């Protein structure tokens with residue numbers, strides 16, 4: 001027995017992904033204790049003793065959820081557009097009418113960095129109360145040097161005041177600005193240099209699709225970004241089959257996101273190149289469109305991660321429990337596959353899998369304790385109210401006692 005540990009949670013049912021081999025994970029089920037010293041897990045299973053012991057009362061412990069795709073930070077809201085779409089206007093139609101994403105761009109341009117940080121603190125808290133302990137943040141609502149940098153600097157500031165780990169992505173190529181994509185390429189190249197100088201992001205993303213950037217432009221941007229040492233991610237084939245998922249994969253992209261319209265024969269290429277598919281079924285649900293071919297991707301050997309795509313225009317759902325529900329009910333994933341996809345596989349996308357994504361000795365103690373009878377119960381009853389406690393780096397950062405009588 002060692003009393004040198006800081007915290008031990010006893011009497012837990014621990015469910016955690018475990019990587020048997022590179023690219024191959026399954027869930028491990030253990031019973032007993034999680035022992036924590038400083039910010040790290042030092043033991044899982046057998047109880048060790050600690051200065052503070054909390055009885056887990058047979059509850060489930062899973063790794064903190066990781067959201068590998070959000071559009072935080074944004075400002076303002078687009079509820080009018082939501083209602084218009086509900087009555088039949090398509091995303092492309094709304095874009096062509098000057099609505100959609102450009103209205104958020106205007107709001108970002110007229111907001112200060114401080115306002116951005118303040119407004120998005122709220123969303124970080126919402127995610128925390130949903131069990132999300134690390135998440136990706138994207139720029140992409142500035143579309144010029146000043147405002148893209150403002151968004152990325154806001155992410156950096158936000159990361160200092162929220163509990164979670166934030167991973168920034170530069171998405172300057174989110175929507176085509178009025179000067180057209182050809183003139184914009186040079187501006188983006190200037191932005192890349194500035195972002196590199198200030199170490200504001202390791203990742204570069206592009207929205208390559210109908211109504212957004214062309215395959216030729218996106219390929220050229222990726223080549224330039226890769227040469228400068230950025231890691232690549234792509235919004236690909238959400239609205240149309242244009243082959244960019246394969247192009248991005250061949251250029252070494254870490255992930256291709258959405259890929260609802262990917263062709264069957266392209267799937268083996270993602271598998272061969274070890275490109276992760278990030279799927280966001282909440283966006284399909286919100287837009288009432290098709291779901292990604294998750295089953296074909298998984299059966300074809302592609303690593304699948306799940307994310308929210310939380311943003312003000314095309315999806316306002318952010319709870320991982322809802323994503324798990326959609327993954328099981330609409331993507332054909334098993335509860336085990338869905339949990340791995342929203343923890344370890346998401347960590348792989350963000351380049352943080354060495355420190356988070358599983359409950360293992362040596363990893364950061366990012367843990368969610370759930371009052372639920374089984375893993376299957378989470379997608380079946382998709383509410384954040386399962387959460388009893390969220391630990392980030394070994395510290396209790398959220399607790400919910402609302403549902404306990406007395």
Ligand SMILES: [Zn+2]
Nearest residue numbers: 069071235309
């Ligand atoms: Zn997105």
